[in-house]
Amino acid sequence: MAPKKIEIIEVGPRDGFQNVPEFIPTDVKLKVIDGLVKSGIKSIQVTSFVSPKAIAQMKDAKDVTTACLERYPDLQLFTLVPNLYGAKAAVECGLKELTYVISVSDTHNEKNVKRTHDQSFEELAQILELYPDIKINLDVATTFGCPFEGDISLERVMAFLQRAYNIGIRSFNLCDTVGLAHPELIKEVVGSALRTYQDCEFQIHIHDTRNMGIINTFTAVECGIDKVQTAIGGLGGCPFAPGASGNTSTEDFVYMVNRMGYDTGVDFDTLLQTAKYLKDNVSSGNYSGHHIFIDKTKVSTQ
Structure with a gap:
């Protein structure tokens, strides 16, 4: 029987890079994306269209997006947009898929995008009406808990999903x-x-704050999720969420599920080379990937 497929959705160029304080040169970002593409990843969040005053790392969003669309016209490239202004800028660059973000937590939503729930949902409705031919994904932030409000009940999550569904x-x-x-x-x-x-x-x-990223992600797969977001090198974190550490590492997760017989379509060795390039060229101490090296006789970590 053919192995079950898992689609790896790479968010490192956005969620991974946004927490790196030193600006990453555009050509380095593009080399990382090129390595991800060569490894077989077909869905990549290449940047975010946010105010450079809020996240200076994303000030080259248009340049990165334009270059990626020219290089990889057949791939599933998308971006994060926090508002209508960002959506318009992304669509003008030629993107056909956008991710909009609203937090289940009212407090986090106001700190993250400076809007109330009503304001965020109103603007989401405007984006849907304005761009009926663009795929709009909704990031449901703080689904499993909030640094400001604590636990988020299941009833609250489901009511949130229903409002977006409506x-x-x-x-x-x-x-x-x-x-x-x-x-x-x-x-x-x-x-x-x-x-x-x-x-x-x-x-x-x-996110891999308590070293539970892989087990939590795989638990979701066992529940029926077949689209998984991860970040190369385990980079990441939310600048507006105290305590948010890096994302689940792409190379660690791919290594595990490939070995388990799942079909990701991703070549681990090529992915690992990209992770090594990232570590050598991006100034950040926030690497949670274990960078597993394989030779013909043994498996070791360093």
């Missing part, structure tokens, strides 16, 4: 923004979402 969203990304999730919570929330919204697409996005 205005036309059919693609959701359940985000563990600060790494508060655990496997039983993943089972409860993901299971309920998949059962309730069977006509929707769901992704999972887990």
